Amino acid sequence: MKNYGIYGYEISRPAEFDGFRLIPLTDDYTDVRGKASDLDNYHLTGFLEIDETQTPDIRALIFDIQGVLSFIDQKNVIVSNLLREHEAFDNLDEDYPTKLTALKRINGGGKVILGDAFNSNSRREFITMALAKLKESDTENGRYKRTNNTPTFSPCSTKVSTVSLTGPSPEPIMIITFKDASGSKLFQTLP
Numbered sequence: 001m002k003n004y005g006i007y008g009y010e011i012s013r014p015a016e017f018d019g020f021r022l023i024p025l026t027d028d029y030t031d032v033r034g035k036a037s038d039l040d041n042y043h044l045t046g047f048l049e050i051d052e053t054q055t056p057d058i059r060a061l062i063f064d065i066q067g068v069l070s071f072i073d074q075k076n077v078i079v080s081n082l083l084r085e086h087e088a089f090d091n092l093d094e095d096y097p098t099k100l101t102a103l104k105r106i107n108g109g110g111k112v113i114l115g116d117a118f119n120s121n122s123r124r125e126f127i128t129m130a131l132a133k134l135k136e137s138d139t140e141n142g143r144y145k146r147t148n149n150t151p152t153f154s155p156c157s158t159k160v161s162t163v164s165l166t167g168p169s170p171e172p173i174m175i176i177t178f179k180d181a182s183g184s185k186l187f188q189t190l191p
Contacts, residue, residue, distance in 0.1 A: 003087075004048045005044050005097070007100050009077045017124070036075070042103065064134050078103075
């Protein structure tokens, strides 16, 4: 078994899946909710336990789990930091990171799925369906080919110019200045 820390995901109940488990750091919902809601830090809120015998591509699973958990909470979630052989969920070394501070979290405006403290099956069922859909997409399009569009940073995008030399010349930029009664400039804006 390989165990990785989950940072920033609201989890207070364990969830079992084919080949892996999500295990909360604590079952105290108030504590977990506070840590998962912090927009300045990623707090350790649980663990991803992967059965290597059932999961041939661990990196792909971590990538997919990170995306699905981020979608559920509508905030970035990080799965990282492999536990060492001698560490356990309730007995971490002092140097095991319980908080990641280098990145600011992006807030999407609220959870999509009700927390597991209120409905213990809703998140588990959603994760199962989402991972099945991602696996189906991988089968049809190949891993990491989940879109049909070429990204703009792709070398392929530089082959075709996006600038038209035959179009009309642009309109001149006009700046609107706002002044107070004494004639002092307050601010300027573009129309």
